[in-house]
Amino acid sequence: IISVREEEEENGSRQRDDGSWKKIREREGKDLLYVERCQQHRWRCAEVTFTCSDEAVCQHWVSSIREQLASNTSRPKHLLVYINPYGGKRQGKRIYEQKVAPLFTQAGISTSVIVTEYANHARDHLKMEAELKKFDGVVCVGGDGMFSEIIHGLIWRTQIDCGVDPNSPEEALSPCSLRIGIIPAGSTDCICFATVGTNDPVTSALHIIVGDSQPLDVCSVHHNNMFLRYSVSLLGYGFYGDVLSDSERKRWMGPARYDFSGLKMFLTHHYYEGTVSYLPARGIIGTPRDATRVKTVLAAVTSKVKSVCLGFFHPESSGEWRTIRGKFLAINAASMSCACPRSPKGLSPAAHLADGTTDLILVRKCSRFNFLRHLLRHTSKDDQFDLTFVEVHRVRRFRFMPRHCQSDSDLELDLHENSKRQIFSQICKDHPACGCAPAYSSWNCDGEILTHTAIDVRVHCQLIKLFARGIEELPVFEDLTNPCAI
Numbered sequence: 001i002i003s004v005r006e007e008e009e010e011n012g013s014r015q016r017d018d019g020s021w022k023k024i025r026e027r028e029g030k031d032l033l034y035v036e037r038c039q040q041h042r043w044r045c046a047e048v049t050f051t052c053s054d055e056a057v058c059q060h061w062v063s064s065i066r067e068q069l070a071s072n073t074s075r076p077k078h079l080l081v082y083i084n085p086y087g088g089k090r091q092g093k094r095i096y097e098q099k100v101a102p103l104f105t106q107a108g109i110s111t112s113v114i115v116t117e118y119a120n121h122a123r124d125h126l127k128m129e130a131e132l133k134k135f136d137g138v139v140c141v142g143g144d145g146m147f148s149e150i151i152h153g154l155i156w157r158t159q160i161d162c163g164v165d166p167n168s169p170e171e172a173l174s175p176c177s178l179r180i181g182i183i184p185a186g187s188t189d190c191i192c193f194a195t196v197g198t199n200d201p202v203t204s205a206l207h208i209i210v211g212d213s214q215p216l217d218v219c220s221v222h223h224n225n226m227f228l229r230y231s232v233s234l235l236g237y238g239f240y241g242d243v244l245s246d247s248e249r250k251r252w253m254g255p256a257r258y259d260f261s262g263l264k265m266f267l268t269h270h271y272y273e274g275t276v277s278y279l280p281a282r283g284i285i286g287t288p289r290d291a292t293r294v295k296t297v298l299a300a301v302t303s304k305v306k307s308v309c310l311g312f313f314h315p316e317s318s319g320e321w322r323t324i325r326g327k328f329l330a331i332n333a334a335s336m337s338c339a340c341p342r343s344p345k346g347l348s349p350a351a352h353l354a355d356g357t358t359d360l361i362l363v364r365k366c367s368r369f370n371f372l373r374h375l376l377r378h379t380s381k382d383d384q385f386d387l388t389f390v391e392v393h394r395v396r397r398f399r400f401m402p403r404h405c406q407s408d409s410d411l412e413l414d415l416h417e418n419s420k421r422q423i424f425s426q427i428c429k430d431h432p433a434c435g436c437a438p439a440y441s442s443w444n445c446d447g448e449i450l451t452h453t454a455i456d457v458r459v460h461c462q463l464i465k466l467f468a469r470g471i472e473e474l475p476v477f478e479d480l481t482n483p484c485a486i
């Protein structure tokens with residue numbers, strides 16, 4: 001239920017402004033505005049009118065429903081809204097004013113709206129100025145870049161308020177108490193798609209109004225004990241890093257730049273040498289190779305996950321670091337499925353949203369044909385990890401050291417292992433004109449390029465919460481004879 005409205009109607013007929021008379025239905029009634037599920041995870045507002053001849057009974061219905069709604073503590077009452085007027089097709093302000101604000105008003109939610117004036121305005125306002133105690137949640141109207149600003153501001157501010165050093169990779173970060181809502185108004189809106197199942201402003205507004213809550217893991221990325229960024233979806237080195245770097249230079253092409261750079265990087269077929277070390281996740285539910293898509297809420301309520309998050313069981317002390325050295329076409333860490341309209345299964349279809357792990361996918365050097373097979377499997381039913389040159393590990397922490405950053409002793413070890421190739425690669429490094437692969441790629445961190453390649457990544461279990469509920473299993477709701485559906 002979104003809201004309830006009384007309708008007091010006179011019996012008989014009423015004179016209009018223009019002097020004519022309008023026939024009025026004879027009733028006392030109340031209109032109830034509620035959420036209706038539509039196709040493809042969309043939600044819409046629907047209205048139903050209950051009529052009653054006894055005015056006192058009617059009043060009782062209205063006041064009971066209003067009391068119930070007001071006593072529901074999970075529903076937000078005051079929201080801080082940031083609108084990026086330049087995101088996507090520059091429709092953020094219009095989308096908010098026409099589709100979202102009227103719903104918030106009907107649901108009795110008060111808002112404080114800030115239209116951003118420059119990049120990082122929202123992040124800095126949250127970090128330093130916002131009076132967070134006044135609000136039950138923060139809403140961003142924009143795309144993934146805008147969402148990233150919000151989480152950077154909110155996580156940072158929470159740590160400072162709680163006396164935690166956000167720069168230290170060893171500190172356990174404090175979870176943010178305010179929930180975040182995403183009204184999609186960007187070009188890709190991947191986070192919204194992966195957590196709600198659709199990119200639709202009205203659906204997102206309704207998830208906010210009914211007070212949904214979806215915890216989300218966040219990865220902190222450090223370089224030499226220096227904080228770089230937070231990531232909630234994809235950290236990609238090699239192929240996905242190169243596609244982003246190349247597409248950034250072609251912004252003038254619009255959204256077509258992603259296809260262009262994707263094709264170009266596929267044909268270029270660069271591979272990169274380096275060392276990946278990781279801490280495998282223990283005591284978790286499922287594996288990255290699970291056939292069925294994971295119900296994200298399951299992870300949030302399972303007691304084992306809870307105990308890990310609350311620190312009763314220290315996962316890092318119970319595991320041993322493992323190391324893999326090699327040549328990789330892509331190194332991807334997917335903290336969520338990374339599903340989007342183009343790749344409905346995503347990079348890691350069985351990734352949980354909130355179990356304190358990320359799926360580390362290593363694509364070793366292989367032929368173009370094989371790499372294409374792997375990429376195509378993201379859009380088909382076949383298992384994209386069932387290939388000899390692909391491996392996937394569910395991890396709590398990982399580090400990457402590109403070969404050009406490795407210490408002399410590491411390089412000497414490599415030299416002994418593969419001396420002939422080493423000589424060639426040295427010649428090529430000194431002579432870029434020979435056209436061999438560059439020494440290093442860059443990291444694509446949720447769509448932003450990182451300034452360093454040697455990184456230390458740690459997953460923080462359920463650090464933030466969204467106004468969402470994960471992607472719903474539709475068959476349950478389509479089957480109206482099933483009592484659970486109701």
Ligand SMILES: Nc1ncnc2c1ncn2[C@@H]1O[C@H](COP(=O)(O)OP(=O)(O)OP(=O)(O)O)[C@@H](O)[C@H]1O
Nearest residue numbers: 087088116117118142143144145146186187188189
């Ligand atoms: N007022 C502003 N002027 C210029 N840039 C802004 C402003 N407000 C926010 N930004 C920046 O604009 C960038 C892009 O915004 P946003 O993510 O909303 O849209 P998008 O890039 O089109 O969508 P997506 O990230 O989903 O592809 C963000 O990185 C954000 O920091």
